[in-house]
Amino acid sequence: MAQNSESHQHEPQKTAGTEHSTKGAYVTGGEFTRDTNYIEDRVVADPQAAQSAPQEESSSIGDPRLAGLTEGGQAWPVEPGRYRLVAARACPWAHRSIIIRRLLGLEDAISLGAPGPTHDARSWTFDLDEGGVDPVLGTERLQENYFARFPDYPRGITVPALVDVPTGGVVTNNYPQLTFDLSTQWREHHRTGAPDLLPEDKLDEMLPMIKRIFTEVNNGVYRAGFAGSQSAYQDAYDRLFTALDWLESHLSERRYLMGEHITEADVRLFTTLVRFDPVYHGHFKCNRNKLTEMPNLWAYARDLFQTPGFGDTVDFDQIKRHYYEVHEDLNPTQIVPVGPDLGNWLGEHGREALGGSPFGTGTAPGPVAASEQPGGANPLYR
DSSP states (O other), rough: TTTTTTTTTOOOOOOTTTTOOTTSSSSSSSSSOOOOOOOOOOEOOHHHHHSSSOBOOSSSOOOOOSSOBBBTTTEEEEOTTTTEEEOOOOOOOHHHHHHHHHHHHTTTTSSSEEOSSOOOOOOOOOSSSSGGGGTTTOOOHHHHHHHHHHHTOOOOOOOEEEEETTTTEEEOOHHHHHHHHHHHHHHSSOTTTTOSSSSSGGGGHHHHHHHIIIIIIHHHHHHHHTTTHHHHHHHHHHHHHHHHHHHHHTTTEEEEETSSSSHOOOOOHHHHHHIIIIIIIHHTOOSSSSGSSSSHHHHHHHHHHTTTTGGGGOHHHHHHHHHHOOTTTTTTTOOOOOOOOOOGGGSOOOOOOOOOOOOTTTTOOOOOOOOGOOOOOOOGGG
């Protein structure tokens, strides 16, 4: 599939100067602060047990050990076929849910709705589907599904969102907890050979690492990109590269973040790394160096990209279109860069020399269903 195949076919959504413009939505002055208040409902294997358990504390990264609910949260039953995961391929937070759904083999249990890469101030749209309507939910905008449950929903319309198909209403958009729950609450519906992404003996080490990756890397690139002052940008820049240097060292002796096999920590880091050179290096001014100039991180990222479940879910065209077209504060022309070249993602990485294997005692997922293959630039699909 040719690189940048979509960029020649689409003109940006020209919302600049209209009531639906995103101008002023991202750069608001000083340090960028992410709103981490989400709909904290959970889909669980035993709703009654979750409702009866002591109240839990909210967490910016989620917690796979949660037995109960946070304040105001409701419990919904695990029920194959009932829920639709609405996850834009462009968004790193949504992308991680696509990867984990695929690694665990939940494609038949939870359907996937894929909005297009761009949105205006209202919400993501299903513009990639025939007629611009999601074929299962029957809606044009994800906003409609939020409003179906919360008519006056006051926050941003975010992805991923798990939607209750019978009612069309959103169940949760709490993406940090959602992916943990896919591993723990949906276990009965995992494919044979699904990897253990949350090994019990690694959790005490993994959760602090996930916290640091979220704070300094996943959100760190946004803190740099959406900084509203030079000092806020400088601080974000320094924090980001301090963390990347730490990861570069950490991965010099381990094939994966937690050792010999992939875990959820690797999924959470990968979705930032795969966007680094195409977007964050230039668009977010994270330009001390490119990912390709950090030997261990670059080899690690290629190792994951070439692992079934990771790179085969990536759509580089959608990634670039989202950032460069939506963020009018940073790119008012909405011009999408042509590069970088993508062929190097398939180069030899040499990480096998560190030992280990991606799936441990499990197996790789099968091929991506034709209906779910990314449509944009990706060297795996050439």
